[in-house]
Amino acid sequence: MSVREEFDAWAAEGREQGMEERHWHTARPILARIPVEDGDTVLDLGTGSGYALRALRERGIDAGYGLDGSPEMARKAAGYTDDDAVGFLVGDFDHLPFADDSVDHVFSMEAFYYANDPDRVLSEIRRILRPGGTFYCAVNYYEENVASHDWQANIEVEMTRWNREQYREAFREAGLHVAEQDTVPDREIEIPEASAFPHEGFADRGAMVERYRTWGTLLTVGVAP
Amino acid sequence: MSVREEFDAWAAEGREQGMEERHWHTARPILARIPVEDGDTVLDLGTGSGYALRALRERGIDAGYGLDGSPEMARKAAGYTDDDAVGFLVGDFDHLPFADDSVDHVFSMEAFYYANDPDRVLSEIRRILRPGGTFYCAVNYYEENVASHDWQANIEVEMTRWNREQYREAFREAGLHVAEQDTVPDREIEIPEASAFPHEGFADRGAMVERYRTWGTLLTVGVAP
Amino acid sequence: MKESLMEIVCCPMDKHDLELDVDERDDGEIISGTLTCTDCGESYPIEDGIPNLLPPDMRDDD
Amino acid sequence: MKESLMEIVCCPMDKHDLELDVDERDDGEIISGTLTCTDCGESYPIEDGIPNLLPPDMRDDD
Ligand SMILES: Nc1ncnc2c1ncn2[C@@H]1O[C@H](CSCC[C@H](N)C(=O)O)[C@@H](O)[C@H]1O
Numbered sequence: 051m052s053v054r055e056e057f058d059a060w061a062a063e064g065r066e067q068g069m070e071e072r073h074w075h076t077a078r079p080i081l082a083r084i085p086v087e088d089g090d091t092v093l094d095l096g097t098g099s100g101y102a103l104r105a106l107r108e109r110g111i112d113a114g115y116g117l118d119g120s121p122e123m124a125r126k127a128a129g130y131t132d133d134d135a136v137g138f139l140v141g142d143f144d145h146l147p148f149a150d151d152s153v154d155h156v157f158s159m160e161a162f163y164y165a166n167d168p169d170r171v172l173s174e175i176r177r178i179l180r181p182g183g184t185f186y187c188a189v190n191y192y193e194e195n196v197a198s199h200d201w202q203a204n205i206e207v208e209m210t211r212w213n214r215e216q217y218r219e220a221f222r223e224a225g226l227h228v229a230e231q232d233t234v235p236d237r238e239i240e241i242p243e244a245s246a247f248p249h250e251g252f253a254d255r256g257a258m259v260e261r262y263r264t265w266g267t268l269l270t271v272g273v274a275p
Numbered sequence: 276m277s278v279r280e281e282f283d284a285w286a287a288e289g290r291e292q293g294m295e296e297r298h299w300h301t302a303r304p305i306l307a308r309i310p311v312e313d314g315d316t317v318l319d320l321g322t323g324s325g326y327a328l329r330a331l332r333e334r335g336i337d338a339g340y341g342l343d344g345s346p347e348m349a350r351k352a353a354g355y356t357d358d359d360a361v362g363f364l365v366g367d368f369d370h371l372p373f374a375d376d377s378v379d380h381v382f383s384m385e386a387f388y389y390a391n392d393p394d395r396v397l398s399e400i401r402r403i404l405r406p407g408g409t410f411y412c413a414v415n416y417y418e419e420n421v422a423s424h425d426w427q428a429n430i431e432v433e434m435t436r437w438n439r440e441q442y443r444e445a446f447r448e449a450g451l452h453v454a455e456q457d458t459v460p461d462r463e464i465e466i467p468e469a470s471a472f473p474h475e476g477f478a479d480r481g482a483m484v485e486r487y488r489t490w491g492t493l494l495t496v497g498v499a500p
Numbered sequence: 501m502k503e504s505l506m507e508i509v510c511c512p513m514d515k516h517d518l519e520l521d522v523d524e525r526d527d528g529e530i531i532s533g534t535l536t537c538t539d540c541g542e543s544y545p546i547e548d549g550i551p552n553l554l555p556p557d558m559r560d561d562d
Numbered sequence: 563m564k565e566s567l568m569e570i571v572c573c574p575m576d577k578h579d580l581e582l583d584v585d586e587r588d589d590g591e592i593i594s595g596t597l598t599c600t601d602c603g604e605s606y607p608i609e610d611g612i613p614n615l616l617p618p619d620m621r622d623d624d
């Protein structure tokens with residue numbers, strides 16, 4: 051199934067709302083780290099409901115654009131804001147429709163690993179970032195997060211499962227400096243008492259704690275030279 | 276009083292141990308973010324007891340050098356490790372005794388604001404960093420952390436109190452890209468019940484919570500282009 | 501879409517500038533129209549205010 | 563100090579290379595000696611294994 055078909059279906063089911071709610075636990079502290087300034091232009095790759103741009107606008111960025119491969123998702127996102135400085139477009143990670151040196155920061159949450167050719171996406175990001183611009187890439191599907199390993203079974207789009215080091219290497223290969231790498235815990239999700247397990251697919255409480263509090267989401271920050 | 280006299284006295288009183296213990300609460304999550312690789316050379320500015328380099332060596336860096344303006348502090352730091360790959364030297368922030376493009380990462384914890392000329396220190400750091408090298412600068416003495424404002428009264432070395440934006444501007448002025456800015460909370464320090472206040476100079480519990488859990492330490496990450 | 505998007509947007513295939521043809525406008529907003537690459541001539545639709553800049557083969561795969 | 567420090571260390575004043583004179587060695591460690599700038603000629607002491615590369619006026623201020 052194509053990205054478009056898969057995520058058009060997600061949008062039809064309203065899944066962008068549940069994602070926003072859950073991803074916000076880790077997106078909030080990550081977005082807070084981005085050194086945005088008034089006047090900046092920010093791009094959100096795989097924007098889903100578009101919540102990240104709405105949040106960054108409250109910090110004064112000049113313009114936010116959300117790109118998504120699913121027309122239905124982009125339509126949903128557009129419906130959630132009437133802020134003139136936030137816009138959405140349909141496009142593919144591998145073929146970014148943005149000019150060279152045109153963007154100050156790129157953010158992407160739980161989306162990068164769906165790319166058809168992640169190395170190419172990194173080159174594209176490097177191309178569109180202004181010197182000193184950052185790429186904040188957050189992924190919860192990654193090698194060290196063992197609980198994520200079986201997610202591929204539930205989705206027909208092929209996913210890339212790199213480890214921490216592979217992320218750093220791929221960023222550098224694409225010409226981005228690696229400024230930071232961090233596992234950002236989800237401190238907000240409720241984890242019930244041990245007696246409630248199995249719960250949400252976790253055999254025991256320890257496994258759920260490890261999944262959320264330890265591995266959370268992997269953040270890699272790249273900077274254009 | 277000179278930096279040397281002030282901190283030689285701190286070292287004589289053994290204060291480097293209390294600082295290590297307290298600063299570790301925020302230093303640990305900050306050090307974890309630095310994307311060090313095997314083979315890297317890391318510099319710790321205002322190293323105190325030298326704990327940061329000992330921690331980074333466990334992640335496999337090739338060499339760590341701790342610089343401190345206090346000969347007594349450097350002697351103490353040297354006494355805390357017998358790792359051949361960690362070395363200490365006496366020097367001043369404004370006059371870094373390192374060659375151009377010689378260091379992969381610079382770390383500095385609760386020390387930068389003692390510099391005589393902080394803009395000059397940033398230029399010096401920019402000079403010694405290899406392209407893509409990072410400067411992780413953590414300061415708990417800063418404008419937004421109002422509880423820190425009266426610290427100057429207890430120390431004769433003049434301190435620089437910038438706000439978040441001034442840090443970003445000064446980094447850029449020195450030619451560093453700003454990759455990240457974050458307030459890193461101290462989640463570990465024990466904060467007693469409301470009835471125990473006044474406590475450690477805080478009038479009430481709320482003030483202590485704000486000081487540690489909200490403002491913690493301000494991290495600004497610069498990257499050499 | 502806002503006309504200001506034109507400042508940064510380009511053809512996803514060859515990265516050349518796009519030319520905007522507006523069919524319908526509402527306030528400052530472009531509701532429908534076409535973006536055409538000034539180099540390869542490929543055109544991309546704007547529908548319900550949202551430009552579709554998928555590569556043509558991904559756009560038309562249904 | 564380790565001799566490997568020589569690879570990255572320089573004169574704090576003019577950033578020129580330093581020359582190492584060893585007075586005392588213990589295993590690989592240089593316990594005491596002098597670092598001298600190959601350009602300005604300023605010299606910096608190594609004592610108890612720790613080089614003191616403070617600018618001369620800050621070193622001698624007591
Ligand atoms: N190759 C690709 N190009 C563009 N968008 C893609 C894509 N692969 C996946 N996506 C989009 O990426 C999103 C992943 S879901 C994450 C949504 C949002 N960032 C959040 O945090 O909740 C989906 O909306 C999906 O349509």
Ligand SMILES: Nc1ncnc2c1ncn2[C@@H]1O[C@H](CSCC[C@H](N)C(=O)O)[C@@H](O)[C@H]1O
Nearest residue numbers: 282294298321323344345367368384386389
């Ligand atoms: N101008 C300067 N040059 C070099 N070192 C300085 C300095 N000003 C202050 N220092 C050193 O910076 C240290 C600050 S105390 C912090 C120590 C350690 N980083 C920790 O986190 O615990 C002291 O050891 C002091 O001697």
